[in-house]
Amino acid sequence: MRYVALLRGINVNPATAVAMADLRALLERLGYGNARTHLRSGNALFTAGGDADSIAAAIERGLREELGLSVAVMVRTAEQLRRVVERNPLEVRDPARFAVVFLSRPPDREGLASIDPAAYAPEEMRVGERELYVHFPDGLRRPKLPPLLEKHSTGPATMRNWNTVTRLLALAEDLGEISG
Structure with a gap:
């Protein structure tokens, strides 16, 4: 299924800086396919199995554990x-x-x-x-x-x-x- 992840408050100040290449790499490490980003404001697209809430939690956990960022993530399917x-x-x-x-x-x-x-x-x-x-x-x-x-x-x-x-x-x- 196709998903869009919307990260809150990314790249609005130095403390929340995330390179989009790092975000794509994180999504790939989480097992999501076709990872791509749009703009520098924390918009990611990818394919995955599972439900949106579980995926959002996994991305939040990955951002915290791998990049040291506490960031809220809203995930929607392409259909949503x-x-x-x-x-x-x-x-x-x-x-x-x-x-x-x-x-x-x-x-x-x-x-x-x-x-x-x-x-x-x-x-x-x-x-x-x-x-x-x-x-x-x-x-x-x-x-x-x-x-x-x-x-x-x-x-x-x-x-x-x-x-x-x-x-x-x-x-x-x-x-x-x-x-x-």
């Missing part, structure tokens, strides 16, 4: 990523100002529903299955919504802009199947 794109409830006016927040667990729908949209206007948010769709019309320099989302978070999360999400989907769908 396809559903994220197809079920987007908001209009994508500018892909660079539109993002998907990938959650490690289902969202706290009740807590998120309690957030007054006026508190973060003109930003917009909609809740998905295990993701949040967010529009930042004023850009990501000083957004209001992420701190509110963290307050109602049920676990680790990582955000990718729409350009990256759709590119990762295209790459995952082109990835070869498991051989042997």
Whole structure:
């Protein structure tokens, strides 16, 4: 099966620096095939057997044991990523100002529903299955919504802009199947 791993907070400062070649090598040592990366922000694609949660735990353990990094990893199958794109409830006016927040667990729908949209206007948010769709019309320099989302978070999360999400989907769908 084809998977996408989204690492939280990679290469945002020297303490979280990871060469993408090292990440690919780690994935290969874990037994995953066709390992490749996209951008330097911790996006990896590969083929594997097993379930996404077990794979995420194995990658987190490998990063900790081999690279000394404590990094949250969200893993989705190519099909799950396809559903994220197809079920987007908001209009994508500018892909660079539109993002998907990938959650490690289902969202706290009740807590998120309690957030007054006026508190973060003109930003917009909609809740998905295990993701949040967010529009930042004023850009990501000083957004209001992420701190509110963290307050109602049920676990680790990582955000990718729409350009990256759709590119990762295209790459995952082109990835070869498991051989042997």
